[in-house]
Amino acid sequence: MSATIREVARDARVSVATVSRVLNGKGPVREVTSRRVRAAVDRLRYVPHSGARSLITRRTNAIGVLLPDLFGEFFSEAIRGIDRAARGAGYQLLVSGSHGDRAQAETALRSMRGRVDGLVVMSPNVDGPTLSANLPEGWPVILLNCAVDGAAFDSINIDNEGGATAMVKHLAGLGHRRIAHVTGPADNWDARERCRGYRRAVLAGGGGDARELEVPGDFTEESGYRAARVVIGMRPRPTAIFAANDSMAIGLLSAFQEQGVRVPGDIAVGGFDDIPIARFMTPPLSSVAVSIADLGARAMQRLLAALRDGRRHVPCHETLPTRLVARRSSGSRTLKPTPSTRHSRTRRKDP
Amino acid sequence: MSATIREVARDARVSVATVSRVLNGKGPVREVTSRRVRAAVDRLRYVPHSGARSLITRRTNAIGVLLPDLFGEFFSEAIRGIDRAARGAGYQLLVSGSHGDRAQAETALRSMRGRVDGLVVMSPNVDGPTLSANLPEGWPVILLNCAVDGAAFDSINIDNEGGATAMVKHLAGLGHRRIAHVTGPADNWDARERCRGYRRAVLAGGGGDARELEVPGDFTEESGYRAARVVIGMRPRPTAIFAANDSMAIGLLSAFQEQGVRVPGDIAVGGFDDIPIARFMTPPLSSVAVSIADLGARAMQRLLAALRDGRRHVPCHETLPTRLVARRSSGSRTLKPTPSTRHSRTRRKDP
DNA sequence: TTACAGAATGTAAACGTTTACATCTGCGAA
DNA sequence: TTCGCAGATGTAAACGTTTACATTCTGTAA
Numbered sequence A, B: 001m002s003a004t005i006r007e008v009a010r011d012a013r014v015s016v017a018t019v020s021r022v023l024n025g026k027g028p029v030r031e032v033t034s035r036r037v038r039a040a041v042d043r044l045r046y047v048p049h050s051g052a053r054s055l056i057t058r059r060t061n062a063i064g065v066l067l068p069d070l071f072g073e074f075f076s077e078a079i080r081g082i083d084r085a086a087r088g089a090g091y092q093l094l095v096s097g098s099h100g101d102r103a104q105a106e107t108a109l110r111s112m113r114g115r116v117d118g119l120v121v122m123s124p125n126v127d128g129p130t131l132s133a134n135l136p137e138g139w140p141v142i143l144l145n146c147a148v149d150g151a152a153f154d155s156i157n158i159d160n161e162g163g164a165t166a167m168v169k170h171l172a173g174l175g176h177r178r179i180a181h182v183t184g185p186a187d188n189w190d191a192r193e194r195c196r197g198y199r200r201a202v203l204a205g206g207g208g209d210a211r212e213l214e215v216p217g218d219f220t221e222e223s224g225y226r227a228a229r230v231v232i233g234m235r236p237r238p239t240a241i242f243a244a245n246d247s248m249a250i251g252l253l254s255a256f257q258e259q260g261v262r263v264p265g266d267i268a269v270g271g272f273d274d275i276p277i278a279r280f281m282t283p284p285l286s287s288v289a290v291s292i293a294d295l296g297a298r299a300m301q302r303l304l305a306a307l308r309d310g311r312r313h314v315p316c317h318e319t320l321p322t323r324l325v326a327r328r329s330s331g332s333r334t335l336k337p338t339p340s341t342r343h344s345r346t347r348r349k350d351p
Numbered sequence C: 001t002t003a004c005a006g007a008a009t010g011t012a013a014a015c016g017t018t019t020a021c022a023t024c025t026g027c028g029a030a
Numbered sequence D: 001t002t003c004g005c006a007g008a009t010g011t012a013a014a015c016g017t018t019t020a021c022a023t024t025c026t027g028t029a030a
Helices: A005-012 A016-024 A031-044 A050-057 A072-088 A102-112 A128-134 A160-173 A189-204 A221-232 A246-259 A276-280 A292-312 B005-012 B016-024 B031-044 B050-057 B072-088 B102-112 B128-134 B160-173 B189-204 B221-233 B246-259 B276-280 B292-312
Strands: A062-066 A092-096 A118-122 A141-144 A154-158 A179-182 A240-243 A268-270 A287-289 A317-320 A323-325 B062-066 B092-096 B118-122 B141-144 B154-158 B179-182 B240-243 B268-270 B287-289 B317-320 B323-325
Touching (some): A005 A031, A062 A072, A072 A092, A072 A292, A072 B072, A072 B092, A102 A128, A118 A292, A160 A287, A221 B276, A240 A246, A246 A268, A246 B276, A276 B221, A276 B246, B072 B092, B072 B292, B102 B128, B154 B160, B154 B292, B160 B189, B160 B268, B160 B287, B160 B323, B179 B189, B179 B221, B221 B240, B240 B246, B292 B317
Parallel strands (some): A141 A154, A179 A240, B062 B118, B118 B141, B154 B317
Antiparallel strands (some): A092 B092, A287 A323, B287 B323
8 A cells, every 4th residue: 555665765776774864864865865765755655654663763753632521712722722832843632532530531541551752631620649540650741720739740720719819809909898709610620729719819808708609600601691590699699790710701691681680780790711702792701811722832842841851851830820801891990992902812713 | 661562471471462362352362361461461551552553453543633723612512523433433533723724734634644544624724626635535534614526535514505595584584685794704615605605595585786795704703893883884784794603793793782783673693603602692692503513523423434444435425404593683583592491512611 | 006984875673563374272073 | 092173372474664783885095
């Protein structure tokens, strides 16, 4: 079927070693020979067999990417960043998504072993011990937003807690005293961290124990929609809500609109993630911006660096800052931001 | 470093052939031997070297996935569907995203050759001839929403034209005579098909040449926002707009809200894609639903079938239907759909 | 001329699997 | 007992690369 290096060698009247040297650009080869080899390669449409290559070089030039079952912008943005960084370094991506539970993640992890040179793992809903038990200690892994602490692995996290704190303080700064919180799923690391930030900020503001103002959600618009009814029924009614992500905040806005509750007049709303659609809501949604693509790209860079360092690499931990984006839904007094001031991203091809 | 089949064989006091037989489940092996081998495998944490394996079996158990530079729900949904189907069959996914231009797509295609058993290609903004020139004719490929016709390759498309026609007819059925259209990028296949559907429906409804009512967009909310101003300035002003995707429709809603134009009272709005957020807009957005995940899963199933059939496979073409979802933004008289009636998807983990 | 250095090229041994084929067991039938 | 057969296991030859080492060139200095 496909041509081998031997046939190329014969066609170019050289040895296989020379063909290999030309292809890998190492070792001295005369210009004229090199040209002849390249011509043969083109003529025969030769492509090196990656298996054979990795068999002897002990490298696959592939990176495994393990992502959870997340929807929407988050997934694509993360992949985008990772892909960009990987491609630049000549690595390919072996992707495995949708790992709701532990067993699936384990299976995926196992099947990747031996196929990849390193691993990017994002697994916010798998607990730390399980994770580290299944991770091949000793080879390059970087953890994204995982509930693993300790120095065993490289990791990068978003500053969920800090972002949440900032949002709550922003609301408090606008005069709100009773600030409710719609939480994310209990088994999700990001959600827990954001909740912790909320509690800390409320406590710091003298709000006392805020547990009674927490409404459970699961990151869906739907759950935000339902949470709105709960909040409306609270006595005394909160004057502000911080939702653990934008999807739920959008659900809130939808429900409030239906119920005739005015935002931010009757109740102020803040979200988290600053998804692109946030600024196009009515009213535009205040949120906490995090650059997922950058998170992914950064992770891949760190992984590649670890790959280069080999055994001399020392794992380290990094936290990416967030940025508060105040818009009308929180009743911010800032100028109404016009859509044309959108920050970094300009093109969106989303048929 | 990692154990080899030979060490496992030694540890279990059998030959490498027996180990291989146990691992692949082919050939007769006594139960007691099999157990001993499996114990050794576990003890040594043996994982077969995929390169060596694919070297001799001539199969990689990996499928290449080539996706364009698309953002948002679309990308994640497509991958999700593909991943689900692939995993079930024991295949892994070599993903390459973000291919704005032709050169990048070519590079990605080349680097995948030899690493995968088959290819899923979604490339709405690469022209047909270029694509087919770079595709390895003769081995399993399936095209998603590509501008390639002819019988050379398997393909699956969304019924963009039919969906667009349905939306325009829906609007016309509500009494609208001047229906504007915000188009997608000119180089995008989906966008062109949707535009064609718009024109056909307008023509069929006796609307004459509708070119003057077409406003260029690029699938971003931003471009929808800008298009709104153009439409507002038209004389006589259209009473309805069909945006080529939901993102732009959301941009329209945002702009109209700001300008005090009421939807659907002053102007009716329809989108395309039915992204999850559509029903949570104010007013809830009418749209054309397409199941991207199903599209991806279906594509992978077809590819796997082709893989099984081998050389006896005959390429075929398939078009997936769309479904009109009428909500308040078009002024539909249907009951206000409550969020709890969301169709298939229930869970969304989108931190 | 010869000797030699270094550049260019060739040879062949890995790498870790799978699998056709050979061999070695028992065991029942002749 | 001998033979044949089938089931269980072992042996060794591929598969297509890379690369250490050996060999052959080419040009220059003695």
